[in-house]
Amino acid sequence: MENGTSDGRRKFLKVASHAIGGTLAAGVVAPIVGLAIHPWMKETVYGTEEFVNIGKLEDFPIGIPKKMTITSSKMDAWNVFEGLVMGSVWVIRREDNSLKVFSVNCPHLGCGINWGEDVKQFLCPCHEGVFGIDGGKISGPSPRDMYSYETKIENNDILVSYKRVI
Amino acid sequence: MSAIRKWFEDRTGISALLKVALDEPVHGGAKWSYIFGSGLVFLFILQAVTGIVMAAYYSPSSTTAWGSVYYIQHKTSFGWFVRGVHHYGSSAMMILALVHMFQVFIFGAYKKPRELNWISGVVLLMFIAAFGLTGYLLPWDQKGYWATQVATNIMGTIPVIGKYIQVFHQGGADYGNFTLTRFFALHVFLLPVSLVFFLFIHLALFRKHGVTPYWKMREEVVKNRVDPFWPDQVYKDVVFAIGMYAAIALMVFLTGGAELQSPADPASNYLARPEWYFLFLFQLLKYCQGNWLIVGTVIIPALSVIFLFVLPFIDRNDSRYPSRRVPYFGAIFSGLAGAVALTVLAMCHDSRDVHIIHQREDAERQAARAIKLAERGIAPTGGLSIFLNDPISLGEKIFKESCNGCHKLKGEGGETAPDFTDFGSREWVAELLKNPKDKKYFGDSGAMPPVKLPDGSLLGMAEFLVSQAGGLFSKNTDSLEKGKELVMKGNCVICHAIGDPAAKKMAPNLTGYLSESWLKEFIKNPADPKFYGARNKMPAFDKLNDRELDALVQYLLSLSKDRPLVSEGGRSNKVYTCLYPGRLGVY
Secondary structure (H helix, E strand, O other), rough: OHHHHHHHHHHHHHHHHHHHHHHHHHHHHHHHHHHOHHHOOOOOOEEOOEEEEEEEEHHOOOOOEEEEEEEEEEEEEOOEEEEEEEEEEEEEEOOOOOEEEEEEEEEOHHHHHOEOOOOOEEEEOOEEEEEEOOOOEEEEEOEEEEEEEEEEEEEEEEEEEEEEHH | OHHHHHHHHHHHHHEEEEEEEHHHEEEEOOOHHHHHHHHHHHHHHHHHHHHHHHHHHOOOOOHHHHHHHHHHHOOOOHHHHHHHHHHHHHHHHHHHHHHHHHHHOOOOOOOOHHHHHHHHHHHHHHHHHHHHHHHHOOEEEEHHHHHHHHHHHHHOOOOHHHHHHHHHHHHHOOHHHHHHHHHHHHHHHHHHHHHHHHHHHHHHHHHOOOOOOOOOHHHHHHHHHHHEEHHHHHHHHHHHHHHHHHHHHHHHHHHHHOOOOOOOOOOOOOOOOOOHHHHHHHHHHOOOOOHHHHHOOOOOOOHHHHHHHOOOOOOOOOOOOOOOOOHHHHHHHHHHHHHHHHHHHHHHHHHHOHHHHHHHHHEEEEHHHHHHHHHOOOOOOOOOHHOOOOHHHHHHHHHHHHHOOOOEEOOOOOEOOOOOOOOOOHHHHHHHOOOOOOOOOOOOHOOOOOOOOHHHHHHHHHHHHHOOOOOOOOOOOHHHHHHHHHHOOOOOHHHEEEOOOOOOOOOOOOOOOOOHHHHHHHHHOOOOOOHHHHOOOOOOOOOOOHHHHHHHHHHHHHHOOOOOOOOOOOOOOOOOOOOOOOOOOOO
């Protein structure tokens, strides 16, 4: 075979091989990346209920915080877990029947906050954080007021949106 | 050369390495007949990358395997495609490995000094088969579960040590969590590592001895015509690779990807069929009964493998001309012909076997139902538990308690109301039209006159009537249009309203006949003027709550053989191609 034509042919073969090989690689990789990044595109672990029912309004005394356990069902990829304990909240029923629901976790380092009935204040046992009955910070290392949740009352049922803290 | 490249080159010598890898001289010139080996390397890489990303979603245990594969298949955006590529890629690998083997055989490339190339190739072929076998079980669906049982039971037929081998692979006396963890470990760790090891040997030996050109090529051409591997041979290899990938991708699109049947149910009796490339072995076993079983399970397969291993040592004739190797051509091609014949026999038999056909239909319905139910999440007790809270099961219970007393079903129950065997199917409706006063339908209380038309027209009318509810298997548009005309322009509309759901005429309103909402309204109040009105004899079931009513309706819909077990559409598994003689299919 002549050298000149052979060189030209080889040059073409190199370019063509790169082009075809590149297309092939892209075609193989694209769907694989598409599958691999699935957790960026879709929630894989989540509570199935937007609002969790924690009981009737009359179950809660006016002015005294009551600790309630939140149970909800959770989707974990293909599994559904029913009646799972998601955590606890402090529920305060005000005189006008409005509600305030706080996270039991201290905004400082996440310790469980207790209600001090004698002092009528929320007390965090870890670093002596003190909060008022309205959740406002009184003293201690916490950077903010207590976390709370959006709440609504429907047919006397108390519904708490446990997914997001406020 | 950029500074970075130079820095890298100084420390790694990578371009020298690439030169060694790609500058292999191809004696006698680059050829299309050499593409199969590199095609297999490409397919192996394809299987590896698709497998790795699926392993990031898969969970090998008897309670999670099905759910995780369901998730890959139906809940991710590209999972069905990646899994489909992996599935068809495995078949492609099997086909290509055989083609490669036969090309090497025909060219006589196993002869001295390439005996070990051939032997390492036979080992690789067996690894590919082992990949197929272990991978089939991993989804833990009905077909994988039962087909793999056949394979492990075959292990058990080996004399003396068989039981130990079987228990070792199963991880116990029966199938369970350890069967999956073991098959998973084999499929994703041991087999890939072993395959790469032997592939390395295979390629190193190939590089040592070079290609084996066409036997008629003259010595001086082999000596003087030398093409560089890059780009001359690589170009051909890469064209072949993209062609294969396109074919695999096309298969995936056409079939909707790999099938996922309903979760493995150890209590069911499922007629197991292996993947197509093991069908010949399966068929062979049919001829080896009783004491002869071992001939099919052990002796013939072992002899075939031994023959492949020793071939380079018994065919020691230097000539590569086929005419000088007639006995070996005879042996290997009669082996191939036998395997093909057995495969075709197995396919023919299955395509005619009523039990197999019914089972496939059932399996498809069951799979569609399982996928529908899994949508709401699978309880931690495992894939099979989705059927526990299945409305159809509840609906069956309600039917037996409240309806079966008057409505007969499959030979059981009362006779005062229409028989509900195959309720709502085309034939059920067509027969009703033909003779409403039959005791199977309204008996003497029937007020409707029979429709005096040929059976084909009645079926067309039935097609139109039941198609209003949607979700039918295999719609027949032609007869639907004819049927629609017969209903709308014939005598039906004198008594029946159709088109306006609220219209009231002498006989029941047929708008949305037998659809979910029609059935629900009907069951709640059959005496409504839009249904039977004053003629009604059926009690109203308005005491059923929404869930119960829904369950009952789902159950009623499931009685028709013309419907999948789902109330609404959605991308169902389309694979499940019947095996027609002479056509490769996947089920």
